[in-house]
Amino acid sequence: xxxxxxxxxxxxxxxxxxxxxxxxxxxxxxxxxxxxxxxxxxxxxxxxxxxxxxxxxxxxxxxxxxxxxxxxxxxxxxxxxxxxxxxxxxxxxxxxxxxxxxxxxxxxxxxxxxxxxxxxxxxxxxxxxxxxxxxxxxxxxxxxxxxxxxxx
Amino acid sequence: xxxxxxxxxxxxxxxxxxxxxxxxxxxxxxxxxxxxxxxxxxxxxxxxxxxxxxxxxxxxxxxxxxxxxxxxxxxxxxxxxxxxxxxxxxxxxxxxxxxxxxxxxxxxxxxxxxxxxxxxxxxxxxxxxxxxxxxxxxxxxxxxxxxxxxxx
DNA sequence: ACTTTATAATCAAGATACTTTATTTTAAAG
DNA sequence: CTTTAAAATAAAGTATCTTGATTATAAAGT
Numbered sequence: 001x002x003x004x005x006x007x008x009x010x011x012x013x014x015x016x017x018x019x020x021x022x023x024x025x026x027x028x029x030x031x032x033x034x035x036x037x038x039x040x041x042x043x044x045x046x047x048x049x050x051x052x053x054x055x056x057x058x059x060x061x062x063x064x065x066x067x068x069x070x071x072x073x074x075x076x077x078x079x080x081x082x083x084x085x086x087x088x089x090x091x092x093x094x095x096x097x098x099x100x101x102x103x104x105x106x107x108x109x110x111x112x113x114x115x116x117x118x119x120x121x122x123x124x125x126x127x128x129x130x131x132x133x134x135x136x137x138x139x140x141x142x143x144x145x146x147x148x149x150x151x152x
Numbered sequence: 153x154x155x156x157x158x159x160x161x162x163x164x165x166x167x168x169x170x171x172x173x174x175x176x177x178x179x180x181x182x183x184x185x186x187x188x189x190x191x192x193x194x195x196x197x198x199x200x201x202x203x204x205x206x207x208x209x210x211x212x213x214x215x216x217x218x219x220x221x222x223x224x225x226x227x228x229x230x231x232x233x234x235x236x237x238x239x240x241x242x243x244x245x246x247x248x249x250x251x252x253x254x255x256x257x258x259x260x261x262x263x264x265x266x267x268x269x270x271x272x273x274x275x276x277x278x279x280x281x282x283x284x285x286x287x288x289x290x291x292x293x294x295x296x297x298x299x300x301x302x303x304x
Numbered sequence: 305a306c307t308t309t310a311t312a313a314t315c316a317a318g319a320t321a322c323t324t325t326a327t328t329t330t331a332a333a334g
Numbered sequence: 335c336t337t338t339a340a341a342a343t344a345a346a347g348t349a350t351c352t353t354g355a356t357t358a359t360a361a362a363g364t
Contacts, residue, residue: 007280008272014287015268016200019174020212021294023193027214028301036322036350037189037214041175048168054313060172062179062189067351069314074350091312091359108301115293116167120160123286128159130279131286134271135166141267142173149180149260188321188351206342219322221343226321243330243341 015138029108038063038071043080046097047105053086054093167290181260190215190223195232198249199257205238206245 030040038061045060046052052060058068072095075081080101086092123131182192190213197212198204204212210220224247227233232253238244275283 004277004280007277007284008269010284011272011280011287012268014284014291018287018291018294020197020200021291021298022171022174023212025294025298025301027211028298030214032301032304037193038350040214041189045172048172055311059179060175062182062192064352065313066315066353070350073314086312089312089360091357093313108304111300112293112297115297116164116290117160119286119289119293120163122289123282125156125159127282127286128156128163130275130282132159132162132166134275134283135163135170137271138268139166139170139173141264141271142170142177145264145267146173146177146180148263149177149184152184152260190321207340216323217342218324218344222321225343238341241331241341243328245342 025112029105032108033104038067039075042071042075043097043101043105046081046095047109050097052095054095057095177264181257184260185256190219191227194223194227195249195253195257198233198247199261202249204247206247209247 026040026044027037030037030043033040033043035043041061042057045057054065054068054072057063057072058065061068061071063071072081072083076083078100079098082096082098083093084096086094120128178192178196179189182189182195185192185195187195193213194209197209206217206220206224209215209224210217213220213223215223224233224235228235230252231250234248234250235245236248238246272280
């Protein structure tokens with residue numbers, strides 16, 4: 001759509017740096033909360049989704065179902081999460097985040113959330129649409145390629 | 153800068169989904185390559201940076217220095233990485249990715265890279281600037297808040 | 305209806321990976 | 335030029351993960 005390779009390159013680099021910074025942020029939080037990597041990844045997902053299932057958590061953490069069970073046991077013992085029956089599937093379980101966790105995690109995430117909102121406030125409606133559109137497209141690429149890898 | 157809360161919300165959601173999809177993509181790759189989570193995280197970093205150090209890898213994976221050593225030993229034995237002397241610091245070591253890894257990883261990442269480039273091609277220069285600007289701002293927020301958490 | 309197959313979660317045993325502490329080497333600071 | 339700090343490694347002990355079996359329920363096939 002245009003000839004400026006530098007601008008395109010900048011976008012790719014910025015997306016990469018963004019990914020790296022997310023990982024480092026999560027590690028910093030995990031360390032503060034006394035979590036290992038998988039626990040930290042799990043709670044990041046729950047911080048986003050509020051409710052999940054052991055199956056989904058297993059996929060997101062890359063753990064087997066057995067390890068997921070014991071990891072959730074640990075988080076439950078720490079009072080960070082709770083299990084409850086899944087009303088739609090009596091085999092299944094729902095995993096929810098506990099106040100106990102939210103309370104101690106909030107002070108650590110409040111800053112970024114505020115900063116992100118302030119950043120977003122700087123853009124016009126048209127610009128926001130471009131940004132969201134790009135992010136959605138980026139995500140779509142990843143989801144599709146993930147499927148391809150899984151089916152290989 | 154404007155009053156449309158929906159658009160702002162969409163951007164935040166799109167950014168979140170993007171983060172989730174990255175994690176799932178990395179897990180899918182890691183599984184294909186027979187890597188555990190930390191090894192996968194480590195090679196993702198090396199896939200981006202090409203060269204790193206055990207210290208940086210420890211920070212990025214959340215491992216202690218001791219575990220980092222043994223994890224790098226494993227990756228070295230698999231021929232995925234190599235260590236070499238750091239010319240600027242005789243205590244230190246540089247870690248590089250091996251052709252062995254790039255060769256088998258390439259078929260898995262080629263698809264997303266192509267799709268991402270095609271996505272980027274759709275935007276005008278002005279739009280690309282907005283996108284890069286946003287991503288850089290987002291990253292800056294994370295880096296700053298990570299520092300704050302570390303210093304708490 | 306009911307038999308078979310598949311999915312969700314858990315558990316226990318064994319294998320793997322991680323943390324901690326100490327050690328070596330070199331750099332930076334006093 | 336001595337002291338303190340930083341980088342990487344090693345070994346012992348601990349924690350976590352994988353595998354395979356088990357239970358319960360759902361979905362599919364006959």
